[in-house]
Amino acid sequence: MTKAGTGPGDFADLFSAAAVDELVSERGLRTPFLRMAKNGSVLASSTFTRGGGAGATITDQVADDKVLGQLAGGATLVLQALHRSWPPLVRFGSDLAAELGHPVQINAYITPPQNQGFAAHYDTHDVFVLQIAGSKRWRIHEPVLPDPLPHQTWDLRRDEVQARAAERPLIDTLIEPGDALYLPRGFLHSAVAQGELTIHLTIGVHPLTGYDLARELVAAAEGDRELRRSLPLGVDVTDVDAMARYLRTAAERLAARLEQVGPDQYHAAARRVGRQQTGQTRPAPIAPLAQLAAVAALGPDTRLVLRPGLRPRLRQRDDAWVLDLIDSTMTWPDQTHAALLVALSGKAFAPEILPNLDPDEQLVVARRLLREGIVVPTGPTADGP
Known part of the structure; x- marks a missing residue:
């Protein structure tokens, strides 16, 4: 964690309370570019949106008065994908993604005093927390699943997460304006606003993993006719021993196929991965x-x-x-x-x-x-x- 005073600034050039007001009241945001939560539960979008009015045939545009009411009642406002909608963060997100080599997303969390928007959970991407206004108490626990993949979300391990969150935290600290906190994917975390409204940015870094590369190599095996063959008619898929034999045969065939993969196939897989990653990253905006x-x-x-x-x-x-x-x-x-x-x-x-x-x-x-x-x-x- 980087404390205020040890870094280059307080992040005011990236985001502020005035930016929140402008986005909510003047930019016409729609879901899913915003959501609200309270006591660990996400609120129905109808509680903070309404129709766009004359000339805007939409039903889910942000309603600033409804957002005001929900904030006053203790709900947390989440402004999502700000790397797409707020100019300073569009530039910052683009530069950061280019430097890191992994796609980046940026959200803002606005929480009223003494409230908590989300219960203890973990993310499947790395997170940098930048505190913009107010202070929050963060509790961080060891992972229940180190380095989770995107489909290995915390709600699939809800009981384990709740049990781990009841243990003594690895970190229990107060984050103040200008502070930065790094959360590797998988680490449990929860945050509670202190005596004033708080605003923080979360910068999510979506990593490319070895699993992603292995999946591309498996896809390259589709050219093997033996792997494409159907299992015998009448196969009993509930027969664990029989299915295990089929799986072993497929694994051996796949291993043999991968041993034959040459430079051309590796380059083709690399191009596919490159295109996928490029599609997830927005370059600098153009006018x-x-x-x-x-x-x-x-x-x-x-x-x-x-x-x-x-x-x-x-x-x-x-x-x-x-x-x-x-x-x-x-x-x-x-x-x-x-x-x-x-x-x-x-x-x-x-x-x-x-x-x-x-x-x-x-x-x-x-x-x-x-x-x-x-x-x-x-x-x-x-x-x-």
Whole structure:
């Protein structure tokens, strides 16, 4: 845990009480971008939302007066996925995900004095807690299941969790504004607001695990016809001994199949994992209208840079180059390869320095990269003033 005064700041640049009010009263949030809980139970959305009114044919838009009433009654407000809706956290979440290499989510918890929104539980992702306002008492216990996978949620082990939470905590501490706390996945935790309303951010880091990689390798075994064969007709699936023999045979066949996996299959599995992870991570936001204006105004010396947080992959296919993006691909002629390496390097550049292209071709390539949101306008180039 990092205490206030030992770190670089109090997180006011990321979030505040004023941000909560703006999100609830002016941004028109809908479920599931917010939820409320009290005494360990999640409240029905109808208790804090209503229809959007004229011109908005929705039924689950946040109702600020209802939220006020629930907060006054002791409920906790949870603002979810703020890495998608609050600009400072959109940027912060994008930068953090790019640095860590794992997808990131950011929620805010607003709890009235002397109240607890959720009972002791554990998360299946790592969490950083940033205390924004007020103070909370946190109790943390050892895991009942170390390093749980996403489907191994705490409610499946409710009795074990309750029993562990009744034991002496590993950590029992007060978190104040400017403090940060790290909770590895699986560690039980609960928090109670003290004498004033509290606000904290939770930054969830969703890790890629060895289990995820192994699952991709198992999927690669679908090419084995023996593994695809049906079990015999009339099989008794309740016969434990018989099913165990079938499982042993399948395991031996799978092991033999995996021994035959070569570089091509490993690379294919790696590409699938990369696409999945990229789809879970949002790159830095772009302004569509400003981007279109940059396309129209593009010149040989316009300064550009790869969009922060975007992780495109360039690969060769026959006599062309394919650029894999979040959910699409782009095909480029072979002569653009050197230029693409410059554009995707992460260093600032101008169209006029793109190699192996004439001036018109340089602008065509840069314009296409801008229009597709792969590069964005920036400051001075690495080679410029």
